[in-house]
Amino acid sequence: MSSENGFEPRIVAFLCNWCSYTGADLAGTARMKYPANVRTIRVMCSGRVDAQFVMKAFAEGADAVLISGCHTPSDCHYQEGNFKALRRYYLLKKMLPQFGIEPERLRLxxxxxxEGDKFQEVCTEFTEAIRKLGPSPVKKGVKNG
Amino acid sequence: MADNTIKIKINGFEVEAFDRQPLIEVAEKIGVKIPTLCHNPIIEPYGVCRICTVEVRHRNRVRMVTACNYPVTNGIEVFTDSERVIRNRKLIIEWLLGRCGNVKVLNDLAEQYGITEPRFGRGTDDCILCGLCVRMCQDVVKANVLGFFERGPKRYVSTSFDQTSDLCITCGACASVCPTGCIKIDKLEEGTYKEMPMGPVTPIHIDFMQAVPKKAVIDKESCINFKTGGCKVCVDVCEAEAIDHSMEAKEKEVDVGTIILSTGFKLQNGEELKEYGYGKYPNILSSLDFEVLNNANGPTGGKIFTQDGRVPKSIGIVHCVGSRDKKYHEYCSRVCCMYALKFAHLIKEKIHDCEVYNFYIDMRCFGKGYEEFYNRLLKEGVNFVRGKVAEITDAALDKSEQGKLILRAEDTLIGTVRRIPVDMVVLCLAIEAQEDAKEVSHFFSCSVGRDGFFIEKHPKLAPVSTAADGIFIAGVAQGPKDIPDTVAQAGAAASAVLSLIQQKEVEAEVVTASIDEEICSGCQICVGLCPYTAITYNKDKNISELNEALCKGCGTCVAACPSGAAQQKNFRDNQIFAEIKGILAV
Structure with missing residues (x-):
C-alpha cells in the first residue's frame, strides 16, 4: 500500500445518505476492500455539501476531497440535490487553483x-492518483477563516 | 306472472307461454324436440327449411305451420308428431334430398323417418339454401359478405361476383352455423400457428382457470364487434347483462398512505439469443409457451404436440438461457432448474417413451424437497447433460438428424461435444426486470439495481422496505424468486404496511432544516432551491420561513445559506466542521 516516499494521502469523502453511503455500505457487506485513506462523512444529500466543507477539509490538511451523490438526472432521493452539488463542484473547480490547490484534488x-464495486473502484483509483500527485500544498494549521 | 301469459297445448300437455312467443321456443322449454335445419336462436327465424312444420288447431281450424316463426296465441293446440305432420315432414325431407342427396344431416333425418329410396332421387348439391350463413353475415356479424345470387333453381350462396371479399373478416361465423357443413374456412396461412397456442380460444374468454378476479374478458383483437360493430351475441345471451362493448380503460385516482410495489417481471425475448433459433425454427418454445401448451386448459387440452401435430419422441430442455451468462444477465433466475424438472416429469408422465434431455450448468435444487425431486427424476430416466448448449440448428449431418432440431453441447462430465437430435426444444429463458422499472423507481423515489430489480433498504434488516418511507416491495420485482418466496415476501410487505397503518400517525422527518429568525436577512436564496416548497418568504418580517412538515431534510438550503441562518438538525455546519477536523486529526 505504501508509496516510495511513504506518503499516504488523506481523502475526505462526502457521501449522500441514500445512494453513495448505501453503496459504500454495500461494499462493506460484500467484503470489498477499499483504501483506508478514504475517510467518509455522511450527509443527507450531496446538495448539503457546502463549498465551505471542502475548503475546511483542505484547510484541515486533507489531500483530496471526494463528493459523491446519486446518479443524475433523476436518481436523487430529494429530486435534484445532486444537480446542486454539481453546480458547487464547478464553482469549486474554478476556485481551488486560486488558493493554489490543484483542481484534480476534488472529485465528484x-x-x-x-454500486458497491464502483465505490471501491473510485476510492482505489482516486487514492492512487493523489498518491502520485503528492501531498496537498496547503500547510497544516492554516487558520480557518 | 306477466299479463301477456297465455296457455297453449302441445301434444296434449297444457303449457304456459308468452303471447306471440315463437312456437319452437315454447316446445323446447318443455322438452319437445322439433327437428329443424335453418333455425338458430341468435338469428331471426326465417322458416325456410320447413322441416319444423307442425300441426296447429285453433277453433276447428287446422293448419300446417313452421314452428320456428309461428307466434303462439291463446288456446291453440299443437301436434308435433301427428300422422299428418310426419307425412308432410317426410315429403319435405325427400324434396331436400332431391337437391342435396349426400348431406349427412339430411340422410340422418331420412333414416329417422324411414326413407330409404327418396322419390325425387338424390341431388349432388350440398347447400340447402337455408340462408343461415347469409343472415349470420348480414344481421349478426354485419360484415355483409355473403348473399344469395340468381333465382329459382339456379339460386346459390356466394360472395359478390364470386370473388374473395376484402370485407370478410374470417370470423368463421358462417361456417359455424351451416347445418350441412358445406362452408369451409381455408386453412390458415403458414406461420399463424405459432401465435395460436398463446392467444385466446374465443374472443370472449376467462384468461385461465386461476385468474383473479375470475371474470370473462373480451379480446379486442379478435372480437367481431370491434371489427364490424355487429354480432353482440354475447350481450343477448348474458342473463346478468354484464357485457358492455363500449367500456373503455379508465384512470382512477385513489388516495393511499402506503404502497407495495409488486410489478413482477418479464421473460427475456428468446430472439435475442440468435444461436438458439427461437422464432426461426419451429418447435422451439419458451418456458411460458410450453407451460401454455402443457396446460390442461390450453389450446391442445394439455396434450404435447409439435407444430405439425406429431407426438414428440424426444424433447430438449435448455437451462440458463440468458441467465448466468455475462452476455445477458449475470444473475441466476432461480426458478428455471425446478420448473425444468417439473416439465421433464410431466413429459415423461404424458409420453412414456419420450426421451427428455436437460442441459444444465449446475443443478440448483435449493428448496425443501427439491433435491429429492431431482433424485427421483434421475431414477425416472430423464437424461441430464452437464454443459451449456452452444447452438440449436436444423442442419442435419446424417439421416438420424433429418427433420430434427440438433442441440450441440459439450458434455463436461464425459468431456466430449455431443449432437443430440430432438423433436422439440424448451428454452428456460431468463427472468428480467420490467422494462420501465427504472421509471417506476423514480416515480416512487426508490431505486433499482444494475440488473433492473428494485433495491431493498437493507438485505437483512429491512428486506421489504425501500429508501422511500411508505413504499414497500414484494415479489420478483425485487429479484428473481419462486412462488413460496414471493408469497412469504408479500406477507412480510403486507404486515409492514399494516404496522404503519396501525400506528395511525407518521413519524416526522428528524433531520429537518430550521431558519434562525435573528440571523436571516431575507435574501431568499433558499426559497428557490427548496424542491419541496417548504420555504416561503415572509414579507412583513423580511425573513424566509420554513414549514417543518413539508421539509424532507435534504439540507440544500443549509448549504446555500450565505449567513448561516439555515441549519439542519444533526447536520449543523459546526457539527460537520467538527467531523472534518476529527477525521483529519490523525
Whole structure:
C-alpha cells in the first residue's frame, strides 16, 4: 500500500445518505476492500455539501476531497440535490487553483446504492492518483477563516 | 306472472307461454324436440327449411305451420308428431334430398323417418339454401359478405361476383352455423400457428382457470364487434347483462398512505439469443409457451404436440438461457432448474417413451424437497447433460438428424461435444426486470439495481422496505424468486404496511432544516432551491420561513445559506466542521 516516499494521502469523502453511503455500505457487506485513506462523512444529500466543507477539509490538511451523490438526472432521493452539488463542484473547480490547490484534488462521482464495486473502484483509483500527485500544498494549521 | 301469459297445448300437455312467443321456443322449454335445419336462436327465424312444420288447431281450424316463426296465441293446440305432420315432414325431407342427396344431416333425418329410396332421387348439391350463413353475415356479424345470387333453381350462396371479399373478416361465423357443413374456412396461412397456442380460444374468454378476479374478458383483437360493430351475441345471451362493448380503460385516482410495489417481471425475448433459433425454427418454445401448451386448459387440452401435430419422441430442455451468462444477465433466475424438472416429469408422465434431455450448468435444487425431486427424476430416466448448449440448428449431418432440431453441447462430465437430435426444444429463458422499472423507481423515489430489480433498504434488516418511507416491495420485482418466496415476501410487505397503518400517525422527518429568525436577512436564496416548497418568504418580517412538515431534510438550503441562518438538525455546519477536523486529526 505504501508509496516510495511513504506518503499516504488523506481523502475526505462526502457521501449522500441514500445512494453513495448505501453503496459504500454495500461494499462493506460484500467484503470489498477499499483504501483506508478514504475517510467518509455522511450527509443527507450531496446538495448539503457546502463549498465551505471542502475548503475546511483542505484547510484541515486533507489531500483530496471526494463528493459523491446519486446518479443524475433523476436518481436523487430529494429530486435534484445532486444537480446542486454539481453546480458547487464547478464553482469549486474554478476556485481551488486560486488558493493554489490543484483542481484534480476534488472529485465528484455518482455512485448508486447498488454500486458497491464502483465505490471501491473510485476510492482505489482516486487514492492512487493523489498518491502520485503528492501531498496537498496547503500547510497544516492554516487558520480557518 | 306477466299479463301477456297465455296457455297453449302441445301434444296434449297444457303449457304456459308468452303471447306471440315463437312456437319452437315454447316446445323446447318443455322438452319437445322439433327437428329443424335453418333455425338458430341468435338469428331471426326465417322458416325456410320447413322441416319444423307442425300441426296447429285453433277453433276447428287446422293448419300446417313452421314452428320456428309461428307466434303462439291463446288456446291453440299443437301436434308435433301427428300422422299428418310426419307425412308432410317426410315429403319435405325427400324434396331436400332431391337437391342435396349426400348431406349427412339430411340422410340422418331420412333414416329417422324411414326413407330409404327418396322419390325425387338424390341431388349432388350440398347447400340447402337455408340462408343461415347469409343472415349470420348480414344481421349478426354485419360484415355483409355473403348473399344469395340468381333465382329459382339456379339460386346459390356466394360472395359478390364470386370473388374473395376484402370485407370478410374470417370470423368463421358462417361456417359455424351451416347445418350441412358445406362452408369451409381455408386453412390458415403458414406461420399463424405459432401465435395460436398463446392467444385466446374465443374472443370472449376467462384468461385461465386461476385468474383473479375470475371474470370473462373480451379480446379486442379478435372480437367481431370491434371489427364490424355487429354480432353482440354475447350481450343477448348474458342473463346478468354484464357485457358492455363500449367500456373503455379508465384512470382512477385513489388516495393511499402506503404502497407495495409488486410489478413482477418479464421473460427475456428468446430472439435475442440468435444461436438458439427461437422464432426461426419451429418447435422451439419458451418456458411460458410450453407451460401454455402443457396446460390442461390450453389450446391442445394439455396434450404435447409439435407444430405439425406429431407426438414428440424426444424433447430438449435448455437451462440458463440468458441467465448466468455475462452476455445477458449475470444473475441466476432461480426458478428455471425446478420448473425444468417439473416439465421433464410431466413429459415423461404424458409420453412414456419420450426421451427428455436437460442441459444444465449446475443443478440448483435449493428448496425443501427439491433435491429429492431431482433424485427421483434421475431414477425416472430423464437424461441430464452437464454443459451449456452452444447452438440449436436444423442442419442435419446424417439421416438420424433429418427433420430434427440438433442441440450441440459439450458434455463436461464425459468431456466430449455431443449432437443430440430432438423433436422439440424448451428454452428456460431468463427472468428480467420490467422494462420501465427504472421509471417506476423514480416515480416512487426508490431505486433499482444494475440488473433492473428494485433495491431493498437493507438485505437483512429491512428486506421489504425501500429508501422511500411508505413504499414497500414484494415479489420478483425485487429479484428473481419462486412462488413460496414471493408469497412469504408479500406477507412480510403486507404486515409492514399494516404496522404503519396501525400506528395511525407518521413519524416526522428528524433531520429537518430550521431558519434562525435573528440571523436571516431575507435574501431568499433558499426559497428557490427548496424542491419541496417548504420555504416561503415572509414579507412583513423580511425573513424566509420554513414549514417543518413539508421539509424532507435534504439540507440544500443549509448549504446555500450565505449567513448561516439555515441549519439542519444533526447536520449543523459546526457539527460537520467538527467531523472534518476529527477525521483529519490523525
Amino acid at each position: 462521482e455518482w455512485i448508486s446504492a447498488a
